[in-house]
Amino acid sequence: TYIIAEPCVDVLDKACIEECPVDCIYEGNRMLYIHPDECVDCGACEPVCPVEAIFYEDDVPEQWRDYTPANYEFFNDL
Numbered sequence: 001t002y003i004i005a006e007p008c009v010d011v012l013d014k015a016c017i018e019e020c021p022v023d024c025i026y027e028g029n030r031m032l033y034i035h036p037d038e039c040v041d042c043g044a045c046e047p048v049c050p051v052e053a054i055f056y057e058d059d060v061p062e063q064w065r066d067y068t069p070a071n072y073e074f075f076n077d078l
């Protein structure tokens with residue numbers, strides 16, 4: 001799955017939502033989240049993010065590692 005990290009916070013540009021072919025990017029209060037079970041790893045969202053907030057799960061920068069479980073947990077709470 002792809003993961004959305006800190007640069008999205010309070011930005012929520014939503015360009016990624018337009019690109020996602022399976023509509024698996026959802027809006028939270030302060031950022032967007034990718035549903036890990038619905039994402040098909042196409043990578044279409046990553047280049048269109050104006051703040052470079054989207055990373056493949058294995059490539060999330062160390063300082064934003066907590067955003068990986070945060071993306072999973074967002075959907076556990078729904």
Ligand code: SF4
Pocket residue numbers: 002019020021022023024025034038039040041042043044045046
């Ligand atoms: Fe959607 Fe593809 Fe991005 Fe996954 S990688 S969130 S399927 S656009």
